[in-house]
Each structure stands twice: as C-alpha cells, then as structure tokens.
Amino acid sequence: MGKLFLVPTPIGNLKDMTYRAVEVLSQVDLILAEDTRTSGKLMKHFEITAPLQSHHMHNEHSTLASIISKLKQGKQIALISDAGTPAISDPGYLLVREAIANKIETECLPGATAFVPALVQSGLPNERFIFEGFLPPKKGRQTRLMQLSEETRTLIIYESPHKVIKTLSQLIEFFGADRQLSFSRELTKLHEETFRGSIEEAKQHLEQKPPKGEFVLCIAGKSKK
Known part of the structure; x- marks a missing residue:
C-alpha cells in the first residue's frame, strides 16, 4: 500500500x-493539484520535480478510482489545493474518505489555513466558533442565514470580492446592522487588510474602497442576553 x-x-x-511540506512534495511519486498551472509555479519556486495531475471539484469523482488504484500499487501521492489546506472549502474529502475505506494510510501536514489568522486577529471570541466556509450560492441561502443568525458562537464565512458587498447586505438583513464583524482579505500578501466594526460599517467601507482579494468574514455570535 x-x-x-x-x-x-x-x-x-x-x-x-x-x-x-517541501520535503514530502519532493519525495512523493505524484502530486494531485487543483490547478496545475498555479501549483506549477509553486513547484518551480521550490525546485520540486514530482509530476502533477489535475484533481479539482469538476473531475474528482471520475479520477477517484485511478488514484486509489495507484495508491494500492504502492505509490506515494500528495494532494494540494491552490492555497491553504486541502479539503477546507477545497477538494479532498472524497479522496480521503475513499482512501480510508480502502485501508490506505493518510497523513495531513499542519500548515496554512486562511480562517485561523483571520479569527485570531479579529478580536472576537475564538475559544468556540463555527466555520461555515462559502454560503450556498442560491438555493437554501436565506434559510441558512436565518439559522446562522441565531448562532451564539463566532461565525466564519469565506466570500469572493465580487459577492462580498451583497453578502454584507444580507447579513444586515438577517443579523442586524450593528452586529460586530471583522473581515480580513489578502492575508499574508502585500496589501493585507483587517477591518473591525459593525456589519454596516464594513459595508460602507467596502463601498468606498472597491473590494479586492478573497475575504474571511468573522461575525460575532448572537448575544445570550
């Protein structure tokens, strides 16, 4: 195996x-990458020469059998995403589940995940929190927001730059304009920004300053009073 x-x-x-991470990627027989073009640049930077194979949300069901077959033949395989930890709002869960079902050993290395630094520096309670990832794009979105508005733990949501203002408007509708929020964008990059204030203030801030980069929204839980 x-x-x-x-x-x-x-x-x-x-x-x-x-x-x-560099050591493991340098030693495996195959690297499964969400986007081989993006990951190719990373591999080149660290002089990693293992072959890359595309593995993303649109083909992960069809490639599972062949990957499991390679693992059964004794191949050492690594899964990476474009950024962060695989399976956290990225492909990975299906492959891990299938590997476990076939009694194939799995190991996840610790490393970068966007929501952890965003939560830690938000100033909101972080001893208990709920990670929601991306909200449903359409079907079930309002129902989910209604459910989450009653959550008393700090809530973490991922959002894209072209949807973030619309999402903040919906949060105002369901959570109230005064609910406290922190958002972080462009984490670890040159133009990293963290904003703290009410949901309404965050919306106004981004309306005046066109949003860029991927967003991590940390929202205060509903008061228990």
Whole structure:
C-alpha cells in the first residue's frame, strides 16, 4: 500500500511553506493539484520535480478510482489545493474518505489555513466558533442565514470580492446592522487588510474602497442576553 499525504500550501506569502511540506512534495511519486498551472509555479519556486495531475471539484469523482488504484500499487501521492489546506472549502474529502475505506494510510501536514489568522486577529471570541466556509450560492441561502443568525458562537464565512458587498447586505438583513464583524482579505500578501466594526460599517467601507482579494468574514455570535 502507498500513502496519501494532504499538504497545505501558502495562501499568499511563499515563505509560509514549511520545510516538511517541501520535503514530502519532493519525495512523493505524484502530486494531485487543483490547478496545475498555479501549483506549477509553486513547484518551480521550490525546485520540486514530482509530476502533477489535475484533481479539482469538476473531475474528482471520475479520477477517484485511478488514484486509489495507484495508491494500492504502492505509490506515494500528495494532494494540494491552490492555497491553504486541502479539503477546507477545497477538494479532498472524497479522496480521503475513499482512501480510508480502502485501508490506505493518510497523513495531513499542519500548515496554512486562511480562517485561523483571520479569527485570531479579529478580536472576537475564538475559544468556540463555527466555520461555515462559502454560503450556498442560491438555493437554501436565506434559510441558512436565518439559522446562522441565531448562532451564539463566532461565525466564519469565506466570500469572493465580487459577492462580498451583497453578502454584507444580507447579513444586515438577517443579523442586524450593528452586529460586530471583522473581515480580513489578502492575508499574508502585500496589501493585507483587517477591518473591525459593525456589519454596516464594513459595508460602507467596502463601498468606498472597491473590494479586492478573497475575504474571511468573522461575525460575532448572537448575544445570550
């Protein structure tokens, strides 16, 4: 039997790549990458020569059998995403589940994940929190927001720059304009920004300053009073 490694990659700053991640990627027989063009640049930077194979949300069902077959043949395979830790709002869960079902060893290296630094520096309670990832794009979105508005733990949501203002408007509708929020964008990059204030203030801030980069929204839980 081979082994499946899940290897986090930097979310922006290449210096966040760990020595161990480079070592594992340099030694495996195959690297499964969400976008081989994006990951190819990372591999070139660290002089990693293992072959890359495309593995993303649109083909992960059709490639599972062949990957499991390679692992059964003794191949050492690593899974990476474009940025951050595989399976966290990225492909990975299906492959890990299938590997476990086939009694193939899996190992996830610790490393970069966008929501952790965003939460820690938000100033909101972080001893208990709920990670929601991306909200449903259409079907079930309002129902989910209604459910989350009652959550008393700090809530974490991922959002894209072209949808973030619309999402903030919906949060105002369901959570109230005064609910406290912190958002971080462009984490670890040159133009990293963290904003703290009410949801309404965050919306006004981004309306005056066109949003760029991927956003992590940290929203205060509903008061228990």
